[in-house]
Amino acid sequence: MDAAVRNKLPHETRLPTKSLAERIRLFAISLDGWREYPEICYEFDQSLRKRTRMWEPLIQVILEEAEIEVTDSLLRLIAAWFTMIHLSAPVDQVVDSDPMSSGWKKLGPVKIFDLILALKDEVLEKPLASLSTDYSKQTLALAQATVTLSSATLTAAIGSYLDVTGALAIKDEEPLERLVYLYDRLVGWKSASIYRCLMSCLAVAGKVPQITRQVLEDFGSNVGYSIQVLDDAGGIWGGGDDLAKDPVKVTFPIAYGITSRHPRRDELVRLLVTPRPVRDLDCARSILHEMGALPFLEFLIEDRQGRCERVLAPLCARTRNALLTWYESYFRRRL
Amino acid sequence: MSTDETMPSLLSLIRAFEISIDRFEAADAEKALAPVIQEEDQRRHVLQAIRRVLRRSDEERLLTGFVHGTEMVDFDVST
Numbered sequence: 001m002d003a004a005v006r007n008k009l010p011h012e013t014r015l016p017t018k019s020l021a022e023r024i025r026l027f028a029i030s031l032d033g034w035r036e037y038p039e040i041c042y043e044f045d046q047s048l049r050k051r052t053r054m055w056e057p058l059i060q061v062i063l064e065e066a067e068i069e070v071t072d073s074l075l076r077l078i079a080a081w082f083t084m085i086h087l088s089a090p091v092d093q094v095v096d097s098d099p100m101s102s103g104w105k106k107l108g109p110v111k112i113f114d115l116i117l118a119l120k121d122e123v124l125e126k127p128l129a130s131l132s133t134d135y136s137k138q139t140l141a142l143a144q145a146t147v148t149l150s151s152a153t154l155t156a157a158i159g160s161y162l163d164v165t166g167a168l169a170i171k172d173e174e175p176l177e178r179l180v181y182l183y184d185r186l187v188g189w190k191s192a193s194i195y196r197c198l199m200s201c202l203a204v205a206g207k208v209p210q211i212t213r214q215v216l217e218d219f220g221s222n223v224g225y226s227i228q229v230l231d232d233a234g235g236i237w238g239g240g241d242d243l244a245k246d247p248v249k250v251t252f253p254i255a256y257g258i259t260s261r262h263p264r265r266d267e268l269v270r271l272l273v274t275p276r277p278v279r280d281l282d283c284a285r286s287i288l289h290e291m292g293a294l295p296f297l298e299f300l301i302e303d304r305q306g307r308c309e310r311v312l313a314p315l316c317a318r319t320r321n322a323l324l325t326w327y328e329s330y331f332r333r334r335l
Numbered sequence: 336m337s338t339d340e341t342m343p344s345l346l347s348l349i350r351a352f353e354i355s356i357d358r359f360e361a362a363d364a365e366k367a368l369a370p371v372i373q374e375e376d377q378r379r380h381v382l383q384a385i386r387r388v389l390r391r392s393d394e395e396r397l398l399t400g401f402v403h404g405t406e407m408v409d410f411d412v413s414t
Contacts, residue, residue, distance in 0.1 A: 091392070147376075180345055180346055181344065181345070181346060183345070183346035184344055184346070208363045218390060255345060255349070256349055256352075258347055259346060260349065260353060261353055262353075262377060292352075294396070295389065295396075296349070296352050296387050297382055298353055298391075299348070299385050299388045299397065300348065302384040302385075302387055302388055303348065303380070303381060303384045306380045306382075306383070306384055307342065310380075
């Protein structure tokens with residue numbers, strides 16, 4: 001079709017010329033908030049190229065299962081989700097004093113938060129503002145989906161308060177089982193909630209039956225939980241510095257180590273409460289390895305896969321298998 | 336938003352994993368999990384997952400890359 005003709009078509013009815021992943025990415029990097037920050041936007045773009053391709057098959061299956069029409073408004077909403085996920089990283093990095101990319105670092109904490117808040121406003125308010133004021137079921141569904149996204153990001157933010165106040169810090173006097181219980185719940189409030197939210201947005205925007213929405217949300221929660229497990233493995237063995245923090249906070253491998261009945265558990269706990277300059281990080285890492293923390297994390301991912309299989313049971317076999325295959329390949333790609 | 340209270344908690348899974356390491360091939364392995372996971376179906380699923388993981392060779396391990404340092408760059412998978 002001639003470009004001039006295509007441009008005359010109503011915005012929502014233009015023929016798709018790009019992949020779903022590409023269209024989502026373009027909406028996300030076109031946000032006004034990025035305009036003055038090309039270096040950070042470039043970094044976001046690089047991350048999106050990878051992330052949207054990884055998530056595209058999953059989104060595609062759900063859109064087909066629920067017969068959801070792919071409109072610009074819907075893609076803008078999904079782009080908003082990717083943006084909010086991406087913005088959670090610099091927030092966590094500032095809170096934990098973790099290393100940041102040079103683009104973010106140059107801004108300093110005030111400008112970092114100014115930019116994050118401006119983008120947050122843009123992705124959560126713009127979809128609503130761009131909707132037609134004419135009442136339609138589709139307009140209402142997208143508005144509800146945007147509120148769902150806003151609510152989930154607020155849930156994750158409130159969950160972060162616990163982290164910021166040091167509730168997950170390992171201290172001498174702290175009952176360790178209580179910390180592990182808290183972490184388990186916090187992952188539900190943060191990571192699981194964020195990934196559940198993508199499923200909620202698609203389900204609400206697509207006006208799927210309540211049972212399908214519940215199935216997709218439960219699947220999303222389990223995916224989010226496993227993503228946190230993988231992230232925490234990286235925090236110890238993948239170049240992360242979770243053992244070098246002061247104080248050390250609970251993550252999945254640490255939760256396993258400090259509540260294990262392994263003979264070296266007390267030695268590990270002593271190491272973790274030792275002040276940073278004299279803490280032997282290699283020794284702590286090797287104790288976790290000896291305890292079997294990695295196979296335990298693998299088991300957690302496997303256990304969540306089993307839970308996914310059970311929650312997806314009400315869906316048709318084709319969709320169920322497609323979602324499970326996606327799960328398998330998402331967590332197997334690290335082999 | 337909350338964790339499903341009907342499913343085994345992280346602490347229960349830690350205990351179940353520890354119990355299973357020693358006796359995951361034993362005929363009574365599922366019974367041995369009863370003190371930490373009450374529901375029979377859940378015990379079966381948990382044991383199956385543990386067995387799958389523990390039977391894997393080093394090459395088949397999901398997280399092998401972390402140990403051997405092949406995934407050192409992009410550890411922040413959530414972003």
